[in-house]
Every structure is written in structure tokens, then in C-alpha cells.
Amino acid sequence: MTTATATIGAVPTELARGRGGGGPAPMRIVVAYGFWIFILSDMVMFSALFAAYAVLSGHTAGGPTGPELFNLHNVFIETLCLLFSSYTCGLGALSVERRHPKRFLILAALTFVLGAAFLFIEFSEFAGMISQGAGPSRSAFLSAFFTLVGTHGAHVTIGLIWLIYLVAQFVAKGFRSAVLRRLLCFSLFWHALDIVWIGVMTLVYLMGVR
Amino acid sequence: MDRDDRLHYEDRTPGVEEYESGANVLSYTAGLGLAVLTTIASFVVAQTDMLWPPGIPVGLIVLALAQIGAHLVFFLHLGSGPDHTNNILALAFGILIVFLVIAGSCWIIVNLNANMMPISVR
Numbered sequence: 001m002t003t004a005t006a007t008i009g010a011v012p013t014e015l016a017r018g019r020g021g022g023g024p025a026p027m028r029i030v031v032a033y034g035f036w037i038f039i040l041s042d043m044v045m046f047s048a049l050f051a052a053y054a055v056l057s058g059h060t061a062g063g064p065t066g067p068e069l070f071n072l073h074n075v076f077i078e079t080l081c082l083l084f085s086s087y088t089c090g091l092g093a094l095s096v097e098r099r100h101p102k103r104f105l106i107l108a109a110l111t112f113v114l115g116a117a118f119l120f121i122e123f124s125e126f127a128g129m130i131s132q133g134a135g136p137s138r139s140a141f142l143s144a145f146f147t148l149v150g151t152h153g154a155h156v157t158i159g160l161i162w163l164i165y166l167v168a169q170f171v172a173k174g175f176r177s178a179v180l181r182r183l184l185c186f187s188l189f190w191h192a193l194d195i196v197w198i199g200v201m202t203l204v205y206l207m208g209v210r
Numbered sequence: 211m212d213r214d215d216r217l218h219y220e221d222r223t224p225g226v227e228e229y230e231s232g233a234n235v236l237s238y239t240a241g242l243g244l245a246v247l248t249t250i251a252s253f254v255v256a257q258t259d260m261l262w263p264p265g266i267p268v269g270l271i272v273l274a275l276a277q278i279g280a281h282l283v284f285f286l287h288l289g290s291g292p293d294h295t296n297n298i299l300a301l302a303f304g305i306l307i308v309f310l311v312i313a314g315s316c317w318i319i320v321n322l323n324a325n326m327m328p329i330s331v332r
Binding site: 029033036037040041043044048050051076079080083087090091093094097188191195199202206207209210 | 233234238239241242246249252253255256257266267270271273274277278281282285293297300301303304307308311312314315316319
């Protein structure tokens with residue numbers, strides 16, 4: 001047993017890559033990999049919703065169509081909100097890595113505000129559509145629209161709640177490695193949501209107004 | 211060894227040293243710049259006739275893929291380094307499944323639509 005431990009200790013760290021050679025991979029890499037698998041499974045779920053929307057987008061049942069409902073000006077602002085919040089989230093992860101607690105808190109607050117602005121615009125868009133009688137039960141197109149865009153919005157909402165929870169943990173516990181790994185997972189999640197939004201923006205809004 | 215150090219020590223698998231990723235402010239800013247550029251390009255392409263109109267959906271898909279690529283490289287820091295081999299393999303598998311689900315659904319449903327009997331209007 002002592003020999004085994006000594007052997008692991010003697011192997012240079014840069015050889016441990018999570019594929020068996022050079023000993024066990026660092027926990028950070030293992031955790032990020034596991035979370036990456038979760039994100040990919042989430043992407044597979046979104047792909048089913050995208051496929052449903054692509055199939056149903058023409059079936060408006062005589063109701064309002066995409067070009068009548070979508071306001072590209074709002075969508076552009078939403079896109080920029082999400083994009084900049086991804087950027088501040090990345091810089092936040094960087095400031096944690098470099099041990100700048102104050103900078104991290106400011107960037108986390110910016111991430112939260114930009115994400116909340118995105119959600120606010122999205123919810124007011126939904127509310128406007130429902131008040132015009134274009135709710136999810138109006139046509140197959142609108143059911144697919146609300147399911148796809150609403151699921152993305154639900155993910156953003158969960159992300160914001162998670163961010164509050166993580167910042168509270170960070171304030172209470174500081175730069176502890178478990179907290180750092182959770183922040184790493186959160187930034188993966190947040191960037192992945194931005195990637196899903198690129199698909200929503202392109203398929204639903206930009207192709208929808210043509 | 212104080213309490214916090216011990217926590218750190220026990221929390222780590224063997225072979226863990228200080229973590230230094232390849233990320234820096236410059237790479238995030240480059241990613242942001244590319245993403246903003248491709249976003250603006252997408253909105254311009256969709257709202258003008260700058261591209262040949264029947265080619266606009268293809269142009270939008272290309273711009274979306276370019277932006278996703280920029281996100282993967284500059285925000286998620288996927289690279290060709292040995293640290294990323296497992297992540298890239300998983301991503302390739304994920305892309306395969308996403309492609310099968312979307313392309314397969316569209317293919318099947320378009321076929322079904324084409325083979326439907328005309329619906330008589332009552």
C-alpha cells in the first residue's frame with residue numbers, strides 16, 4: 001500500500017490526464033467532465049424541442065405567425081444581455097482563479113443583473129403575446145415556441161438562483177476547493193445556455209421573420 | 211497544517227497541484243468580440259437582402275455555427291490539448307445525437323407531410 005502511494009506520488013502531475021496513464025486525473029478535471037456530460041444530455045433534450053419547433057413552426061392554425069409576433073429589436077437586446085453576462089461570468093471565473101474576491105463579487109453581480117434583464121425582456125414578450133391571444137394553446141406553432149423558448153428561460157432562471165446560492169457559499173466559505181469546483185460548473189452551465197440561445201435566436205427569431 | 215489546508219489536502223485526489231488554466235482576459239474578450247460580430251452579421255443578413263434571398267437560412271446557420279465555435283473555444287476553452295480529449299470525444303458524440311434527432315425528425319415529418327392525403331375542408 002505504501003509502495004502504491006509512493007508510486008502515485010512519484011508520477012509527474014502533468015502525466016495524469018484522466019485516461020488511465022500517469023495516475024488519477026485532478027478532481028477538477030473529473031468534476032468538469034461529469035458536468036460536461038450533463039450539459040451534453042441537456043443539449044440532447046433541447047435538440048428534441050428544436051426538432052419539434054422546426055416541424056411545427058408552419059402550423060399556425062390560422063392564428064398569428066412569427067413575423068407578426070416577433071420584435072427583432074428586443075431579441076437583439078436579449079442576445080447582447082446574455083452574451084455580456086457570459087463574458088462577465090467568464091471574467092468572474094478568472095478572478096476566482098487569480099484570488100481576487102472583490103472583483104469576483106462585482107462580476108457575479110453584473111452576471112446576475114444581465115441575466116435578470118434577459119429574463120425580464122423575455123417575460124414581458126411572453127406576457128405581451130399571451131395578452132394578444134397568442135398564448136401556448138393558440139396553435140401548434142405557439143405551443144412549440146413557448147416550450148422551446150420557455151425551457152431556455154427556465155434554465156436561465158435556475159442559473160440565476162444557483163448563482164445567488166454560490167455567491168452566498170463563496171462569501172461564507174471563501175476560496176475552498178469544493179466552492180471553486182461548483183463555480184467552475186456554474187460557468188460551464190452559463191456558457192452552455194448562451195450556446196442554446198444562439199440556436200433559439202437563429203432558428204426561431206431570425207429565420208422566423210423571413 | 212491548519213484546518214483549511216487540511217480540507218484542501220483531503221479534498222484533492224493524488225496528483226493535484228495548483229490549477230492554472232489557459233484562460234485569460236484576452237481570450238474572453240476575443241470571444242466576446244467574435245460573438246458580437248457574428249450576432250450583428252446574423253441580424254443584418256436576416257433583415258436585408260445582402261445575401262441571395264434563398265441562401266439566407268444557410269447563411270444564418272453558418273453564422274450560428276461560427277458563433278458556437280467561438281463560444282466553445284474562447285468561453286468554454288475546449289482545445290486540442292490532452293486535458294480536453296475526453297471532453298472533445300463527449301462533445302462529438304453529443305453533436306452526433308443532436309444531429310440525428312433534429313435531421314431525423316425533420317426528414318421523417320417532411321416525408322409524412324408529403325405523403326398525406328389532402329385534408330378536405332368542411
